[in-house]
Amino acid sequence: MKPAKLKRHLETKHPDYVKKDRAFFERKGEDYRQQQQRMVNVTSVSAKAQRASYLVAQRIAKARKPHTIAEELLLPAAVDLCEVMVGKDAAAKLRSVPLSNDTIRRRIEDMSADIKSQLLERLRGSKFAVQLDESTDVSGSAQLIALVRYPREGRIQEDFLFCQELTGRATGEEIFNVIDMFMETGNVSWENCIAICTDGAAAMTGRKSGVVARAKERNPMMIATDCMLHRQVLASxxxxxxxxxxxxxxxxxxxxxxxxxxxxxxxxxxxxxxxxxxxxxxxxxxxxxxxxxxxxxxxxxxxxxxxxxxxxxxxxxxx
Known part of the structure; x- marks a missing residue:
């Protein structure tokens, strides 16, 4: 700001400080900076508390429990156990672990995004096979589930790729567009997909507009197979x-x-x-x-x- 405007602001808003020297304002500035630092120290969470929060969120996700269980049950129980077995000082440290409902949700989303990025990074550098299945859940929504198998460290590993809802019709074109958008967003090439396994439905195996036909347009060398479990059902x-x-x-x-x-x-x-x-x-x-x-x-x-x-x-x- 211009010196004239600063002087006018000082004279009109802070008339008591007009005759103060420069050292006074420097001390005020230093006090303000220290106050900001104290606020950061109070609101910041230690690295151990952050790691503990992620570990608790991981266990909640694996157990498929509601996010509120951490703040309502796990943290109070851990504080009581630590207070009885270790002491009040150790129990006080546990209260600094962030385990609120929104915090657990963010932790799970962060871990999910990290796992997804690691999986996509592996698929970009290796050949893989995809298994697809489209089914309707209890709410009547069409869900497309995809599993992927790829070589890693001398063995074949199978991972869950994605599960997305089909908002429109469950046609071969709609299903392929969902898969193609996922591959394009993840920067995964269709050339690395060497095989695709489906349930044998017309939307999957149609000669013109089926998912397999559309996928082979991207990679003609791709091998298409039918799920063994569905073959058993057809045979029965x-x-x-x-x-x-x-x-x-x-x-x-x-x-x-x-x-x-x-x-x-x-x-x-x-x-x-x-x-x-x-x-x-x-x-x-x-x-x-x-x-x-x-x-x-x-x-x-x-x-x-x-x-x-x-x-x-x-x-x-x-x-």
Missing amino acids: KSLSPELQSVLSTVVSVVNHIKCKPLQSRLFGQLCREMGAGQDTLLFHSEVRWLSRGKVLQRVYKLRSELCHRTPQSDISLWR
Whole structure:
């Protein structure tokens, strides 16, 4: 600012300081700078507290617990434990660890972004294969899930790539645009993608507008395969009459027990009393990625317990 304006401000706003010398204003400036430094020291968080906050956020994310559990339960419990076992001075240090709801959310977002950047960095420098699956969740939204496999340190590693919602129609073009946008944003070349695995749906394997066809336009050398689990489901639809009869009986028995909560509780109590390794049956569903073999395996393991809960006409099936 101009000296004339500074002088006018001093005379009009601070008339008591007009006759003060220069040393007085220098002391005022030094006091102001020290006050700023004290505020920084008070509000800053130590490196150990920051690291502890990230570790707690990591455990909350792995356990899939709400973010508020850190401030409402974990921190008070840790303070009580430390105060009893170590002392009040050590417990006071724990209170400086930032574990609020928003802090835990930011920590998880930071770790997620770091993991994503590390994965994309590996994919940029190596060949990889992608597995895709599009399914509808309980809210009716179409979710596209992608897994990736790539060589690392002499072995094949599998990681979760992304899960994104399809806002429009779940067509081959829409699905490919989501994948292509992710690859472009992550600066990952399609030339490094040597294989793609899908569920065999028309939107995935269509000859003209399917995801596989669009991906092969970017990399003609790409290998396309169908998921083995979906092949088993397709093969199980053409079972022989004998096997189909067994599967139908198994499904009816499982549904009879699982359809009512009381039946499920009584069956679980019976399994625990008989010392079975499992106490629940798997619900059979027509969802394509659910294996019927899992249902049959669980029923076979609990065949002795099922003899006590199924009608007498069906007992011969388990024996």
